[in-house]
Amino acid sequence: MEKVLTIILGPTAVGKTDYAIRLAKQIGSPVINCDSRQIFREMTIGTAVPSKEQLAEVKHYFIQTKSIKEHYAAGQYEIDALNLLEELFKTHDRLVMCGGSGLYIDAVCNGLDAFPEPDMELRDSLNQRLRKEGIESLRYQLKQLDPESYETIDIANPQRIIRALEVTLQTGRKFSDWKTEPSKPRPFQIEKVGLAMDRDKLYDRINARVDKMMEDGLLEEVRSLDSFRYKDGVFCSDLTHIPPLRTVGYREIFDYLDGKISIAEAVEKIKTNTRRYAKRQMSYWGRDKGINWIVPDNISSRWPLQ
Numbered sequence: 004m005e006k007v008l009t010i011i012l013g014p015t016a017v018g019k020t021d022y023a024i025r026l027a028k029q030i031g032s033p034v035i036n037c038d039s040r041q042i043f044r045e046m047t048i049g050t051a052v053p054s055k056e057q058l059a060e061v062k063h064y065f066i067q068t069k070s071i072k073e074h075y076a077a078g079q080y081e082i083d084a085l086n087l088l089e090e091l092f093k094t095h096d097r098l099v100m101c102g103g104s105g106l107y108i109d110a111v112c113n114g115l116d117a118f119p120e121p122d123m124e125l126r127d128s129l130n131q132r133l134r135k136e137g138i139e140s141l142r143y144q145l146k147q148l149d150p151e152s153y154e155t156i157d158i159a160n161p162q163r164i165i166r167a168l169e170v171t172l173q174t175g176r177k178f179s180d181w182k183t184e185p186s187k188p189r190p191f192q193i194e195k196v197g198l199a200m201d202r203d204k205l206y207d208r209i210n211a212r213v214d215k216m217m218e219d220g221l222l223e224e225v226r227s228l229d230s231f232r233y234k235d236g237v238f239c240s241d242l243t244h245i246p247p248l249r250t251v252g253y254r255e256i257f258d259y260l261d262g263k264i265s266i267a268e269a270v271e272k273i274k275t276n277t278r279r280y281a282k283r284q285m286s287y288w289g290r291d292k293g294i295n296w297i298v299p300d301n302i303s304s305r306w307p308l309q
Contacts, residue, residue, distance in 0.1 A: 006092045006191035010037070010108060011101040012288065013198035014281035016208045018299055020053050022198060023101035024060050030097045033062035035087065037080070037102030037111065040250050043071045045228060048221045049252035051212065071231060071247045081110035085189075092191060105287045108195075114187035122173045129165045134241055144168060151179040155287045159276055162246045197294040199285075206278050213274045216252065222266070225256035232257070251276045 011023040027034045036042065040050040044067035052066060064087055069075045084100075088111075091098055102108065109115070133141060141164045146153040152167045167178040200208075234244045240261070242248045248257070252273050259269040288294055 006095075007097045008088065008111075008191050008193050009097065009099050010112075010193065010195045011099065011198065012103060012105075012108060012195060012294070014200075014205060014284045015051075015103055015277060016212050016281070017198045017200050017205060019101050019103065019198055020051075020057060022299065023099050024053075024057055027061045027099040030099070032095055032097055032099045033064060033091065035084065035091075035098065035100040036063060036065040037084070037100050037104055037107040039077070039080075039102075039104040039107050040247060041066055041102070042069050042075060042080075043067065043247050044069065045071050045231075046224075046247060046250070046253070048216050048219050048224045049250065051216075071228075071245055077104075077106045077110040078115050080107050081115055084111050088191065103284055105284065112186065112189070112193050112195075119170065119174055121169060125173055126165065126169055129168055133161050133165065138164065141165065141168060145171075148172075149177040149179055152177065155179070155283060155290075157280060157283055159251065159279070160246075160249055161241075162249070195291070195294045197288060197296040199296050199298050205281060209277045209281060210274050213252070213270060213277065216273075217270060221252060222256060222259075225253050226260060228253070229257075229260065251280055 009026065011019050011026070013019050023034050026032075038050070040046055041052050042065055043050070046052075047067070053063065058066065065080075065084070084107075088098065100108075100111070106115075129141065138161050141161070142153070142158050145158075145164055145168055148171050149167060152171075156163045156167060158164060170176075170178045170181060228248060231245050231248060232239060232242060240257075242254075242257075248254070255264075255269040255272040255276065258264050258272075259266050264272070
């Protein structure tokens with residue numbers, strides 16, 4: 004029997020975790036996480052890690068297995084996930100993967116080895132520009148050189164912008180063009196199930212989730228991570244040495260802790276930035292014609308799912 008990996012994807016707060024757990028229980032599979040932030044053990048509330056009750060329902064992999072002090076990216080995830088899949092497929096015919104990180108999903112489905120090795124001098128110069136000129140300068144350059152990447156990657160994440168610029172400037176070829184390379188063959192079938200929802204309802208869910216995160220102690224969680232902003236005893240507000248802390252929900256609270264905005268402003272910014280992130284997630288996957296989109300609870304959808 005052919006082995007099948009079912010990947011549950013979709014925008015943040017759409018209900019991927021609950022859906023994946025239900026499916027995993029039906030077919031006797033664990034759930035393999037492919038959310039790039041739920042991998043880090045120091046980040047719980049702001050990354051919406053599955054609850055203890057959810058984790059107890061089925062076995063989960065790649066949940067809080069790394070420290071934010073470790074460098075961990077999509078290339079390493081590809082290696083780790085494929086090794087795990089090889090082992091699990093020895094005893095399972097179908098497996099469930101779940102998450103909203105498009106790059107991690109692409110790594111498993113298509114492979115990322117086609118990207119060139121980074122030019123560290125170029126990366127350092129872009130990081131220096133980030134510190135001196137701010138993120139808007141880099142965003143503008145990316146928009147001019149590679150508008151497709153500008154529209155699909157998380158432009159609130161400086162490292163994503165720097166990586167796209169780095170590849171484009173280094174190779175003379177747009178970062179987005181590299182993603183059209185032929186996929187690497189995998190020894191299993193892949194089916195992608197995308198969860199979609201009416202935009203207004205999804206935005207209401209995002210707003211409610213942020214309020215719940217604040218009630219659950221997001222402020223205290225971010226405050227407990229403040230010491231990580233120091234590198235060799237020097238305060239580094241740009242967090243270039245700890246990219247996970249730039250995640251939506253964390254960087255806004257850090258701005259509050261630094262006295263730049265009020266807590267009310269921070270909460271509203273988290274909601275706004277999370278809604279923007281959800282929109283970009285859908286734009287990212289809009290190119291993938293292999294996704295089977297479904298709408299939970301028969302809610303009419305206005306997402307562009309063609």
